[in-house]
Amino acid sequence: MKRVGIITKGSSEMMRKSFENTFYKFMEKPEPRFDEDFGIYVHVPFCPTKCSFCPFYKELFAEELKEQYMEAICGEIEETDMEGQSRWVYFGGGSPNTLTIDELGRIVGCFESKVKIEEMGIELLPIFVSFEYLRGLKECGFTKISIGVESFSKEVICKTGRKTSTYEHLKQIIEFARSLGLWVNVDMMVGLPDQDSNIFRKDIQRIATIYPDQITIYPFMVIGRMKATPGIPADEQFQLIEEVGERLSKNGYGRKGVWTFTLGDDIYDSSRDELTEDYAGFGPSAFSTYGNWKVVNPEIEVYLKDFENGKKMGFVAKKSKASDEWRKFARMIYDLRYDNSFEFPFYIKSFISLMKLTGYIKGESLTEKGKIFAHKITKTVVESLPFPIQKPDCIENYNEYISYKNTILTSN
Ligand SMILES: C[S@@+](CC[C@H](N)C(=O)[O-])C[C@H]1O[C@@H](n2cnc3c(N)ncnc32)[C@H](O)[C@@H]1O
Numbered sequence: 001m002k003r004v005g006i007i008t009k010g011s012s013e014m015m016r017k018s019f020e021n022t023f024y025k026f027m028e029k030p031e032p033r034f035d036e037d038f039g040i041y042v043h044v045p046f047c048p049t050k051c052s053f054c055p056f057y058k059e060l061f062a063e064e065l066k067e068q069y070m071e072a073i074c075g076e077i078e079e080t081d082m083e084g085q086s087r088w089v090y091f092g093g094g095s096p097n098t099l100t101i102d103e104l105g106r107i108v109g110c111f112e113s114k115v116k117i118e119e120m121g122i123e124l125l126p127i128f129v130s131f132e133y134l135r136g137l138k139e140c141g142f143t144k145i146s147i148g149v150e151s152f153s154k155e156v157i158c159k160t161g162r163k164t165s166t167y168e169h170l171k172q173i174i175e176f177a178r179s180l181g182l183w184v185n186v187d188m189m190v191g192l193p194d195q196d197s198n199i200f201r202k203d204i205q206r207i208a209t210i211y212p213d214q215i216t217i218y219p220f221m222v223i224g225r226m227k228a229t230p231g232i233p234a235d236e237q238f239q240l241i242e243e244v245g246e247r248l249s250k251n252g253y254g255r256k257g258v259w260t261f262t263l264g265d266d267i268y269d270s271s272r273d274e275l276t277e278d279y280a281g282f283g284p285s286a287f288s289t290y291g292n293w294k295v296v297n298p299e300i301e302v303y304l305k306d307f308e309n310g311k312k313m314g315f316v317a318k319k320s321k322a323s324d325e326w327r328k329f330a331r332m333i334y335d336l337r338y339d340n341s342f343e344f345p346f347y348i349k350s351f352i353s354l355m356k357l358t359g360y361i362k363g364e365s366l367t368e369k370g371k372i373f374a375h376k377i378t379k380t381v382v383e384s385l386p387f388p389i390q391k392p393d394c395i396e397n398y399n400e401y402i403s404y405k406n407t408i409l410t411s412n
Contacts, residue, residue, distance in 0.1 A: 008373050011351050012380040014326070022323060024296065024315035024388045026401040032290045034082040034280050040089040040115075042073070042107060043283035044096035045300060047125070051162040053192055055223035057285035057389050058094045059300055069283070069300065070103055072307035076282050077110040079312075085116040087277070095125035101136030108140050119143045121268055126165035129173045138180045144268045145177055146185040147212075151203045156195045160228060171210045184212040185268040190240050191220035191232040197240055200232075204244040208251045214262040215253065216269075217241050219375065221382050224390030238375040242368075257334050258374040285389050292319050296388050298405075305408045313404070315388040315395060330381045333374045336366045 046061040046069075059065065089111060091104070099107075104122075111117060121144035122137065129147065137145065149170060151157055157164045177184050186207055190200045207215055219237040220230040232240070245255060253261040260267055281288040281295075284303040288295045296315040297303055306313050329348050332339055338361045344352065355361045360370035386394040395401055 008376050012376060014347070022294070022317050022320060022386045023394055023396040024294075024317045024386065025396050026298075026313065026398075026404065027316050029295050029312045029314040029316060030291065030293050032081060032280060032288065032295075034080070034086075034115075034278070034290065035084045037278065038082075038086060038290075039277055039279035040086045040111065040117075041279055041281045041286055041288075042089065042091045042096070043093065043281065043286040043297075044091060044099055045069075045094040045284050046098040047093065047095045048098070048127075049161050049163060052160045052228040053189070053220065053226070055221070055226050055387075055390055056092075056094065057299065057387075061098050065300065066098070066103075068304050070099075070106065072304050073107060073283050074110050075307055077107070077114070080114075080280060080282075082114050082280060085118060086111070086280075087118050089117050089120045091120075091122040093123055095128070096122050097124045097128045097133065101133065101140060104137070105140045117141065121146060123148065125163075126170055126173070127163045131173070131176050134173065134177050134180060134182065138182060142182065144183040144185065146187060146216075146268055147174065148187045149207060150187060150189045151192055151195055151199065152206050153195060153199045153203065156192050156199060159194055160192060167206060174210050174212050178213070183214075183266060183268065185214040185216055186210075186212040188215060188217045189220060190217055191230040191234070191237040193228050193231045195231045197232060197236065200240055201244060204248070208248060208253075211251075211263070213264065213266070214256075214260060214268055215248065216260050217244070218259055219379060221379055223383055223385075224387060234376075234379065235372075238372050241375065242371060255336065258336060258371065258378050289319070293317070294319055298401075299389055301409055302405050309408070315401075317386070327381070330377055333366070334378050336371060336374055338364050338366070340364075 043057070045057055045059050046066060047058045048061055050058060050060065096104070108120070120142050122142055123146045126147055126149060147170070150162070152167055154164050174184050174186070188203055188207060189195070204215070204217070219234060219241065222230070230237070241259065245261060248261045249255070252263055256262050256267045257269065260269060278290050279288060280290070281297065284297055284300040286297045294317045298306070298314060302313070325345055325348055328342065329344065332342060338352070352361070355370065359367055360373055361367065366374055388395050392398050
């Protein structure tokens with residue numbers, strides 16, 4: 001039992017350190033070029049309310065701000081050197097469905113004038129989803145949708161400041177989306193404030209009766225400064241995911257990753273792809289990785305002003321070999337498998353040997369205790385990722401950024 005703790009603690013710490021050693025510099029962005037093996041992420045930062053559990057960069061929806069955003073993002077796409085085929089395009093947020101179908105179509109059109117798109121997904125806030133909207137998404141070329149249900153409990157959801165949707169509405173839109181040929185993921189959460197284990201068990205029982213193609217269950221993660229605190233301790237959240245996972249398997253759901261359960265072979269998982277692939281990020285706060293760089297766009301006021309002034313500023317960090325290696329390891333563990341064709345450096349190989357010796361890995365799979373390890377590692381990776389906007393400590397010239405921001409926002 002003691003050795004279990006040492007292995008988990010040791011690898012989490014090493015991983016955390018390799019990420020925490022990433023510092024961003026606010027500067028002109030290195031010129032990107034995307035021409036093979038890449039994905040595209042579009043950040044739509046608008047939401048009707050701010051949910052207390054959500055650490056992602058967002059702004060309250062305002063019509064005028066959205067119009068300025070539309071001009072800037074189309075300009076940003078036009079000015080980016082991209083060609084060939086994009087393996088995926090994901091619209092995330094915020095709530096991308098604060099944009100109308102015409103606005104989404106305009107952004108998709110900007111991409112299509114440069115690249116071919118293999119598959120296209122979008123995150124949706126349920127209260128804004130109608131049959132008409134789903135038809136529009138299909139016509140725009142979307143193939144996958146991801147609906148943020150989180151919990152069916154009205155009390156739990158209202159407490160977070162989020163607007164609720166009823167079970168009936170969710171059932172209707174999921175069934176209609178599937179009948180249109182859209183592939184549907186549903187996000188559920190465990191450990192929201194006031195969401196006890198029985199509420200969570202009931203949430204999963206209910207979502208399983210609607211049969212979305214995929215159910216993703218996120219343990220509550222704490223990133224940067226957040227208003228909410230978890231309602232259930234992390235270890236219990238992991239145990240609950242394991243427990244309901246077994247029940248989901250009886251309903252026909254196979255496990256594709258530590259937090260993903262699907263009816264077939266396909267999956268929707270932007271964060272998994274983003275762990276190891278190069279991608280171009282568009283919109284305020286969007287991440288990109290290319291060449292030797294990790295680049296993050298600034299928040300919306302700076303993003304819009306820079307577009308107006310023809311500037312391309314962002315938070316820039318050099319990729320570090322160690323953090324890339326740990327990400328590759330994390331992705332393998334996230335997939336709950338051991339693949340001996342992966343090349344790892346000595347320090348990661350030693351962990352893998354220890355994991356085999358102490359019964360975390362058996363053959364090509366993770367054992368029961370290996371799965372709990374996978375929860376902890378994945379949560380550590382997400383929580384320790386350096387998000388410059390949410391964690392100003394990881395910007396080495398933060399004062400310069402603030403004075404740049406003040407100058408451009410006060411000038412005409
Ligand atoms: C960008 S977010 C929200 C997308 C959309 N605006 C919505 O609210 O449905 C995507 C998903 O991240 C998950 N998420 C948000 N905050 C989280 C947190 N603190 N810990 C774990 N998962 C979280 C939620 O399941 C959410 O559906």
